[in-house]
Structure formats: structure tokens, C-alpha cells
Amino acid sequence: xxxxxxxxxxxxxxALIHYLLEHAEQYDWHVVVGDRDQSIAAQKIDxxxxxxxxxxxxxxxxxxxxxxxxxxxxxxxxxAQFHLRVAEDCLRFGKxxxxxxxxxxxxxxxxxxxxxxxxxxxxxxxxxxxxxxMSLMQLIGEVKAFGGEMTAIRSFTGALIxxxxxxxxxxxxxxxxxxxxxxxxxxxxxxxxxxxxxYVPYNRLFDQIESYEVPETGTFEAYANRDSLxxxxxxxxxxxxxxxxxxxxxxxxCKAWNALVxxxxxxxxxxxxxxxxxxxxxxxDSYLPPFNRDKAIDQRTADFLQLxxxxxxxxxxxxxxxxxxxxxxxKAGSPAQILHDLLVExxxxxxxxxxxxxxxxxxxxxxxxxxxxxxxxxxxxxxxKDTAISYTVGLPMAIMTKLILLDKxxxxxxxxxxxxQVYTPLLEELKQFDIEFKEQLEEIS
Amino acid sequence: xxxxxxxxxxxxxxALIHYLLEHAEQYDWHVVVGDRDQSIAAQKIDxxxxxxxxxxxxxxxxxxxxxxxxxxxxxxxxxAQFHLRVAEDCLRFGKxxxxxxxxxxxxxxxxxxxxxxxxxxxxxxxxxxxxxxMSLMQLIGEVKAFGGEMTAIRSFTGALIxxxxxxxxxxxxxxxxxxxxxxxxxxxxxxxxxxxxxYVPYNRLFDQIESYEVPETGTFEAYANRDSLxxxxxxxxxxxxxxxxxxxxxxxxCKAWNALVxxxxxxxxxxxxxxxxxxxxxxxDSYLPPFNRDKAIDQRTADFLQLxxxxxxxxxxxxxxxxxxxxxxxKAGSPAQILHDLLVExxxxxxxxxxxxxxxxxxxxxxxxxxxxxxxxxxxxxxxKDTAISYTVGLPMAIMTKLILLDKxxxxxxxxxxxxQVYTPLLEELKQFDIEFKEQLEEIS
Numbered sequence: 095x096x097x098x099x100x101x102x103x104x105x106x107x108x109a110l111i112h113y114l115l116e117h118a119e120q121y122d123w124h125v126v127v128g129d130r131d132q133s134i135a136a137q138k139i140d141x142x143x144x145x146x147x148x149x150x151x152x153x154x155x156x157x158x159x160x161x162x163x164x165x166x167x168x169x170x171x172x173x174a175q176f177h178l179r180v181a182e183d184c185l186r187f188g189k190x191x192x193x194x195x196x197x198x199x200x201x202x203x204x205x206x207x208x209x210x211x212x213x214x215x216x217x218x219x220x221x222x223x224x225x226x227x228m229s230l231m232q233l234i235g236e237v238k239a240f241g242g243e244m245t246a247i248r249s250f251t252g253a254l255i256x257x258x259x260x261x262x263x264x265x266x267x268x269x270x271x272x273x274x275x276x277x278x279x280x281x282x283x284x285x286x287x288x289x290x291x292x293y294v295p296y297n298r299l300f301d302q303i304e305s306y307e308v309p310e311t312g313t314f315e316a317y318a319n320r321d322s323l324x325x326x327x328x329x330x331x332x333x334x335x336x337x338x339x340x341x342x343x344x345x346x347x348c349k350a351w352n353a354l355v356x357x358x359x360x361x362x363x364x365x366x367x368x369x370x371x372x373x374x375x376x377x378x379d380s381y382l383p384p385f386n387r388d389k390a391i392d393q394r395t396a397d398f399l400q401l402x403x404x405x406x407x408x409x410x411x412x413x414x415x416x417x418x419x420x421x422x423x424x425k426a427g428s429p430a431q432i433l434h435d436l437l438v439e440x441x442x443x444x445x446x447x448x449x450x451x452x453x454x455x456x457x458x459x460x461x462x463x464x465x466x467x468x469x470x471x472x473x474x475x476x477x478x479k480d481t482a483i484s485y486t487v488g489l490p491m492a493i494m495t496k497l498i499l500l501d502k503x504x505x506x507x508x509x510x511x512x513x514x515q516v517y518t519p520l521l522e523e524l525k526q527f528d529i530e531f532k533e534q535l536e537e538i539s
Numbered sequence: 540x541x542x543x544x545x546x547x548x549x550x551x552x553x554a555l556i557h558y559l560l561e562h563a564e565q566y567d568w569h570v571v572v573g574d575r576d577q578s579i580a581a582q583k584i585d586x587x588x589x590x591x592x593x594x595x596x597x598x599x600x601x602x603x604x605x606x607x608x609x610x611x612x613x614x615x616x617x618x619a620q621f622h623l624r625v626a627e628d629c630l631r632f633g634k635x636x637x638x639x640x641x642x643x644x645x646x647x648x649x650x651x652x653x654x655x656x657x658x659x660x661x662x663x664x665x666x667x668x669x670x671x672x673m674s675l676m677q678l679i680g681e682v683k684a685f686g687g688e689m690t691a692i693r694s695f696t697g698a699l700i701x702x703x704x705x706x707x708x709x710x711x712x713x714x715x716x717x718x719x720x721x722x723x724x725x726x727x728x729x730x731x732x733x734x735x736x737x738y739v740p741y742n743r744l745f746d747q748i749e750s751y752e753v754p755e756t757g758t759f760e761a762y763a764n765r766d767s768l769x770x771x772x773x774x775x776x777x778x779x780x781x782x783x784x785x786x787x788x789x790x791x792x793c794k795a796w797n798a799l800v801x802x803x804x805x806x807x808x809x810x811x812x813x814x815x816x817x818x819x820x821x822x823x824d825s826y827l828p829p830f831n832r833d834k835a836i837d838q839r840t841a842d843f844l845q846l847x848x849x850x851x852x853x854x855x856x857x858x859x860x861x862x863x864x865x866x867x868x869x870k871a872g873s874p875a876q877i878l879h880d881l882l883v884e885x886x887x888x889x890x891x892x893x894x895x896x897x898x899x900x901x902x903x904x905x906x907x908x909x910x911x912x913x914x915x916x917x918x919x920x921x922x923x924k925d926t927a928i929s930y931t932v933g934l935p936m937a938i939m940t941k942l943i944l945l946d947k948x949x950x951x952x953x954x955x956x957x958x959x960q961v962y963t964p965l966l967e968e969l970k971q972f973d974i975e976f977k978e979q980l981e982e983i984s
Contacts, residue, residue: 292829302828
């Protein structure tokens, strides 16, 4: 019997745990799920005799070592900063480890040690990062295989709300870490366009957007992710003149978010004390330039943004309650924290809501003197049992766990899933869960 | 004989050292000047038998302790983060200490210990902070003394170039830490306006400016300093509905700087590798939205900023060389670092240049049913011997050293110079150095 240790039983572990338990009898696995809150782990195991829920605290070094030692493979869905500690125990006791998080420099530094020990550290094996790497590598591989010369590669992901659950003018609800959404893009984004780097500072990141059509799903806005350039090397596509990774939102989101940025409501560098003594309208008054204070706050906001009062953006701000006399609930916090607390309430994902993952790769290439655009897209909605994000984050790790335990993977060291031996079987099996890309090809001028 | 220890012999120490040496014979002082580079200290002492230059490294704990122990008072003009270490030695050996830097929380925490030891830690005793505190407290004290009810207090300082040395369209040269100028204002500024806080995020700090006239000197632009609100308490002016501290620039500077902010050139959060392979025009191309790339770079910049090509702002950017094919000199660095390296060259303060300090306080108050505006301003130019900034930073510390050694000061603990017993004699003596405020009073409607 093989023992699988899953650390962390939060939302992104549900599909992972279920998959492994469902296959446990067939492959003779036992699945140990550790969480600070043992009851959450127990709930996900739901009495399956192939599963054991334990209380797990990553700061308890002895417990962590013991758990790792008793397992054959470890899947860490703990907060990203804890993977390193677990990985060090994996090295010590000779275990493979899988995580869904971006591989950090201090994890990559373990590459030689993992290689030497004949072990695998597979990171970035969720949705984004994860399925994006695998599906794009497969697409690039296809184009390379028939000799197409790639001129542009664009790769976008959005964790969104399904249209049937879209009940607000932002067309967005939180299906993922809210603070990451509030702070998204601070700094400067960088990608490659026509052979030159393109820099987009935060003050116009949500303004300088592009529209993309996803077949059978709709039209989306894309803003650039922080730094696309390192992926030229990762994906072995050096020399492609245009390359961008980005995030998808429904139409109308980005320009309205840009209004919040311009107002200053996403700043996280200072604290507003006694915020709960203020109404939202009073906070807005503090942010607006001090002109025409006799005018209504919505009109002043529209004037500041150089928009008509009837603009949908003003409606979006109004829907959030920013012009209202309602008191702010946050006692004290940065503007970003105060906005976060409001949005968590306004953009709440209800139990009956369905989320939707949209991923789109667009590759332009030339072949025999003609130019083509090949698009590959994934649309997946959550169902009554689980969210699309849980499926798409958890199932890649679950399938990978199986592949490793069945000795199908011939990799050691620290990796992300860009190898054919990984993405081919993984993407193939994901199709059984409706995680399937649709391709389109058109000739372009 | 009293021994005075001056730590740091950089630019801001020149007037300080000279004053103390000039008075050393009269008061029987010996002045020890320590610097990492002993020759700089020796140069400033210039053979005066009342002075001794030593090599000083603040990281050499034994040396630091020995120097402090042998002195009667310490003036630290080291980089601000080192004052704490020196202050701890001052506590240990029973010495007073003076610094020109903002008092940090960890220094303020020594207040009780300094009090108990009967010692004084006087911080913020330079120009800004320093002379601004003292002159504003004096002005506020006057208005309070005759019963005026203050409705607005505004306090601005600019370390500028004298008009006769103004040779560029920015009307600015570096007379002070350049990187502080490049990074100025990142985050959100906060002040008080008509009883409400006013927030100004970085993306419009240099756009949301006000004009102020300084008698016999000119018209200046003011942008808000980071956080004015804590000074309501410091200055004992709680209840005043409008209060702002800010920075002065010559007209035309702020809007042009705002163009650099909008472009993204002041961001310090990521590194551009191989920057020295790029021309400035190529860097600008990377920052401009990717439209109309067949147009010239200056025209595209003007379009992006929604300015005519003939705008003075475009001329200012052109003068910096941002549209040129000249290669960037910085090998690799953040945009802010690359901009810093360019500006250090373009805005160089030449040996023959004269700097100029401008300080302006504007206090509105009502008295007997009438409203008045009292302005107090300082204009000081550097001369052939030293810069205005060196005089205004160094002389307050020098005079304070004298006052302490002559037992004129009855203060213990950690302080900034807001006490009448400090600012009255200090501002009086500063007049001998042409550091003298001129007042204006007008009735306002």
C-alpha cells in the first residue's frame, strides 16, 4: 500500500482529495489529509476508509517530519511559503513532492539535491500556473512539429463567475484569494511586442487592455500579468517577437477597476485610522480633488474621471456603495484593506453560484508563405459538487500523484509541468473531467 | 575644555564644522570630526588647531564607544539609520546628542531613558525638518498670543537652484539626495482640508498642485508631503481645519515630473536588464502604448500625454534626452535607478552654481470678526564658500550645540525643536547668517 500525504484541506484541495480517494481502492492507496483544522480534513474524507484526517501544523517540525517519513509522496497545498519546509523533509526522507504554487528561487535551489536523491519536486501544477503551462506547451509543440514559424504567442486565464451567476455590473465575484485581486498589478507589467519589451506601469495597466473572443463563451478583456519575459526561456520560445501572459475579465471590469486605481483606493502603503467613523461618501470626498464640493459626490467623481454621470463606470462605483452614506465597516486599515473588506461583501460567491474558468492561448505563425492564427481555449464551469477552480487546481496534482506512484514519470529535480511525458497523459485524462481545450485555426493576412 | 564629537563630514556638515571651529577658541572647545574618509574630515578642519580629524566607522562598536565616551556632546550627521547606535552609546556614557534627521519610533523609545539620565536627544534640527518646525512654531505662537483663531496653516520648503544658476527647462538641479527626489511621493499623501482628510495618491500627486507667491522671490508650485496629519499633534494645532506640509518647486516642474510618473519611469519595483544596450528612444518606445509606432517618439509621447508637440513638457522631456538615440549608461537597474543616473548627469550642480532655499508658511486666522493671512518666508542663496542647504542644515545644530554647552537649555529626553527656549535664541542667531524670515500680513475676505 502506498501512502499519500496531502497537506492543507482548504478549497483548492477538494477535487484533489476526492480524486485520490476515488482511486484509492483500485491502486491500493491510503490518503492522509492534514490540516490545522482536523474537522475540515475529516469532512473532505467523508468517512472513506481509505482516508485519514489528522491535525497538522507545519510549524511543528517533529510532526511534519513524522508525517513525511510515513508517506510515499507528499502534495502540499499549504500557503506557498511553507512548501520549502516540507520539501526539505521530503529530501531528508526520500519522498516526492507536488505543489500548485509558483516555484520560488529558494525551492529551485534544491534542484541538484532532489536530482541527486532521485526525487521529484513538481511545482506550478494547478490551473495558472499549471494547466496554462501544459496546454500552451502542447500547442507550441504542435506548431513546431509541422514547421510553423511562430510570430506571436498570447496566453490568458480568468477565474470568473459563470454567466448564470453573474448578478452585478462588475461581472465578477471572488472565487479566489480576494486580496490578490485587490493588489493585482502593482508595480510594472512587462511583456514582449514586435521584438521589443513593452512596459505597462500600474497607473495604466487596467486601461491599456485588449479584447479577445473565446469561442462559445464570449468576449473578454485581458490585462498583462506582471512579467511575461522569463517564460520565453521556460517555454523554449526565445526569438518569438510577441509574447504576453495575462488575466481575463468580463468586459467592463478593467476600466472600472482603473477608476479605483486612479482614485487611490487600491493603495496598501498607509493606514486610515478610525475608518469606521466615516461614510463611503466621506472617504470618496477625501480622495477627490477639493473642487466643487457643493456638487454631489457621484457628479464630482464623474468629473474627476472625465466621464458622464450616466457612464457604466459610475454605475459600477455606485453599485459598490461608494457614493452612499453607509458607514465603512473596517475599523482601520489601508485603502486596499478597506476596499477588500467591502468587495468581499459585495462580490461574495454564494453557495448556489457557479464559477467559470476561461483559458485562451492565441498563437500566430507562418507556414509556406501564409499566416495563421491558432487559438486554443478552455471553458469550464463549476457544478453542484465543486468549483471549476477546485477542479482545475486539484486534478492536475491528483493525476500527477497517480502517474508518479505508477512509475510513469522519469524526472528528478525541481520542475514545472512543461515536459511532454507530463502534459500528454495529464491533459488527456483531464478531458474526462470536461477540462478540454478546443482549437480554432484561421488564416490571417 | 569641552570636546564636541561630529560624526560624518559630508556636505551637510560643512557649515556645522566651520561654526564650531570659529567659536572654539572663544568657548574653549575642541572639535573632533569623524568620517569613514579621514581626509574629508581633515579638509573641513583645514589645519585649525582646535580640530582633530579621525577615521570613524560606526560599525566599529569599540571605536564608537571610545569616541562618545571622550566627548561632552555628539552631533551625528551620519546616515539616519546609524543615529540609534550612537544614541545608545550616548546613554551609556552620559552625553547629549543632536541629529538633523526625522526622529524614528525606535529613537523616540529612548525618551524615558534619556530623561532619567538627564540627557537630551534633539532630532530634526536641520532645515526641513528643523528650521521649518522652529519658524512655524514661532509664527503660530505669535498668532495665538494675540488671540487669532487659526483656520488654515500651510508650510512649504524647497531646496532649489538660484535663478542665476538656473540653466535648464526644469529649473531644478540636485542640491540634495537625488534618489529621494526620484522616489518622492510614492504611496499616498495626506493632509487636512476644511476639517476633512485629503488623500492624494501618487498617480496624481504632481498634478494636483497649488501655486504660491513668495515675496521678492517668485511663484512656486507646491505638492503635498507624505503625511501632514501627525504634525497637528506635534505643533499643538489640533482643531485647525486646514493644514498641509509640502514641497516647493519652480513653476513647470511638477506637471513635467507627473509625465515621468505616468510614463512609468519612476517605478522602483523591478529591474531592466541590459539597459545599456538600449537607446533612450527605445526605452520610451517600450513605455508608450503600442499604437502608431510609425510616428516619431516625441509625437507619440505627446499623444500619450494628450499634449501638443509644442508643449513645454515635451521640451523638458526632450531636454533630458528621452527621445534621443543616445545609449543609456546604466548597465541594469530599476526604471527609477536608470532615471536617477540620467538626472544626476543632467541636473548636476556645478561648482560655480548657487543653490537657494525657499521656505514659506501661510497662516490664515480670524480676529475680531475679520480674516487675515499672515505669510512668513525665508529665501537664502548659497555663496562662494558654501551652499544654502549646508548653512540651513548645519547652523541650527551648531548653535544648539553652543546653547547646550553654555547650559542655556533645560530639556531632557528625546525632542524635536518646537520649544520656545530652543527656537527663540536659535532663530535669533540664525539672522546673523541671513537666515531670516520676512512676514507679510493681509486682510482676506
